[in-house]
Amino acid sequence: MISISEAISIVKQHGKPLLKTTIKPIEKAGGYKLAEDVISPINMPPFRQSAMDGYALNLHDNLSYQLIGEVKAGDTHQPVLQKGDAVRIFTGAPVPETANAVMMQEKVINAGTKITIDHQLDLEHNIRPLGEQVKAGTVALKKDTKLTPAAIGFLTSLGISTVMVYKKPTIAIVTTGNELIEPGQHLDYGKIYESNSKMLLSALYQLKYYDVTIFKVEDDYKKTVAQLNTVINTNDLVLITGGISVGDYDFVGKALNELQVKELFYKVKQKPGKPLFYGKKHHTHVFALPGNPAAALSCFYIYVYITLQKMMHHHQTELPKTKAISASNFIKRGDRPQFLKGIFDGDCVDILDGQNSSMLQTFALANALVLVPAEIETIEIKDLVDVILLP
Numbered sequence: 001m002i003s004i005s006e007a008i009s010i011v012k013q014h015g016k017p018l019l020k021t022t023i024k025p026i027e028k029a030g031g032y033k034l035a036e037d038v039i040s041p042i043n044m045p046p047f048r049q050s051a052m053d054g055y056a057l058n059l060h061d062n063l064s065y066q067l068i069g070e071v072k073a074g075d076t077h078q079p080v081l082q083k084g085d086a087v088r089i090f091t092g093a094p095v096p097e098t099a100n101a102v103m104m105q106e107k108v109i110n111a112g113t114k115i116t117i118d119h120q121l122d123l124e125h126n127i128r129p130l131g132e133q134v135k136a137g138t139v140a141l142k143k144d145t146k147l148t149p150a151a152i153g154f155l156t157s158l159g160i161s162t163v164m165v166y167k168k169p170t171i172a173i174v175t176t177g178n179e180l181i182e183p184g185q186h187l188d189y190g191k192i193y194e195s196n197s198k199m200l201l202s203a204l205y206q207l208k209y210y211d212v213t214i215f216k217v218e219d220d221y222k223k224t225v226a227q228l229n230t231v232i233n234t235n236d237l238v239l240i241t242g243g244i245s246v247g248d249y250d251f252v253g254k255a256l257n258e259l260q261v262k263e264l265f266y267k268v269k270q271k272p273g274k275p276l277f278y279g280k281k282h283h284t285h286v287f288a289l290p291g292n293p294a295a296a297l298s299c300f301y302i303y304v305y306i307t308l309q310k311m312m313h314h315h316q317t318e319l320p321k322t323k324a325i326s327a328s329n330f331i332k333r334g335d336r337p338q339f340l341k342g343i344f345d346g347d348c349v350d351i352l353d354g355q356n357s358s359m360l361q362t363f364a365l366a367n368a369l370v371l372v373p374a375e376i377e378t379i380e381i382k383d384l385v386d387v388i389l390l391p
């Protein structure tokens with residue numbers, strides 16, 4: 001059995017950026033990373049642009065100017081200014097080639113066809129130079145840049161409507177167990193409603209992974225081998241839940257072995273999530289998460305999250321962590337480090353009742369996991385604790 005930190009470092013070490021690319025409409029490319037440098041097709045701004053509402057001037061040695069016209073945003077004409085001429089101009093409008101400064105209107109006295117400016121101006125004052133942000137033919141955003149809303153706005157401002165990005169992984173969720181039935185079916189004695197698939201699906205959707213397919217398999221060795229074989233051959237990431245412990249009907253470990261999935265670890269000294277398996281076959285990552293729902297979700301956030309971040313070329317691979325003041329007392333049983341569901345308010349964390357790995361009600365209220373190290377037996381109110389912030 002390995003430690004949490006060993007398991008995390010193995011997951012990090014084996015997580016590789018996916019190199020498959022796809023073309024996306026710019027408005028659907030948020031969160032992706034660019035798979036190539038984007039070259040600007042235009043200068044930005046595409047013309048010398050007024051930064052103020054005011055007057056464009058052809059400067060001379062006098063504070064008074066002759067007003068000869070007007071240019072507003074969107075106008076395409078170019079008045080010709082002689083030295084000492086001014087044109088009324090507005091923010092975003094093209095500054096005529098023959099103007100060399102713009103004075104904001106608050107600093108101008110207007111007397112019909114004559115205007116008087118407050119003080120002398122430097123050349124190009126209040127004029128955004130042509131190509132100030134980016135020049136036509138140069139790199140607007142480099143390969144590997146994450147497409148934030150600002151990046152999408154910027155590229156759209158250059159007239160770019162599609163981008164080449166790295167693909168997101170294709171993901172399969174496989175649930176195992178004869179006891180599992182679908183909501184809507186009659187709950188016969190001994191059966192439970194299958195919930196892990198929808199839980200993991202929504203965790204993936206929340207992180208914006210949409211290429212996810214769900215499969216269900218009974219506790220049957222041959223069927224388990226066949227189903228896992230198919231999904232491993234056709235996905236980048238496979239998340240299995242249940243059937244990974246030591247019971248007579250836990251077939252997942254044996255099936256993964258038969259399918260020659262290389263085991264990178266099995267069993268982590270942690271609570272919940274002890275019987276966690278992580279392995280790889282070719283480029284496909286396989287996590288066999290414990291069937292207990294809270295254990296499966298906890299393992300998703302601590303380990304699977306890292307693989308997803310790595311696949312998406314992100315540098316921050318773990319969920320954000322912080323220190324918090326405990327608002328609760330807690331007694332840890334056993335020698336495994338424990339992830340506890342809690343509510344964090346920015347300073348303090350309330351450790352919730354009902355931490356069993358079969359319980360999801362507590363997890364449903366939590367926005368954080370408190371990590372209690374192996375050597376700590378009790379947490380008291382006001383103790384400083386480590387907190388992992390859930391998405």
Ligand SMILES: Nc1nc2c(c(=O)[nH]1)N[C@H]1C(S)=C(S)[C@@H](COP(=O)(O)OP(=O)(O)OC[C@H]3O[C@@H](n4cnc5c(N)ncnc54)[C@H](O)[C@@H]3O)O[C@H]1N2
Pocket residue numbers: 175176177179180192193194195196197241242243244245246247250272273274275289290291292293295357358
């Ligand atoms: N003799 C031992 N028994 C167990 C050990 C052990 O070390 N020795 N470890 C325990 C721990 S810890 C865990 S965690 C579980 C993990 O077992 P499995 O991963 O094999 O999961 P299952 O037995 O299939 O299911 C466990 C539990 O979760 C329910 N479940 C399963 N899948 C779903 C689903 N899709 N939706 C909702 N609930 C699900 C299942 O009905 C069980 O109640 O093993 C302990 N045993």
Ligand code: MOO
Pocket residue numbers: 270271272273274275290292295357358
């Ligand atoms: O590790 Mo299990 O997830 O404690 O119940």
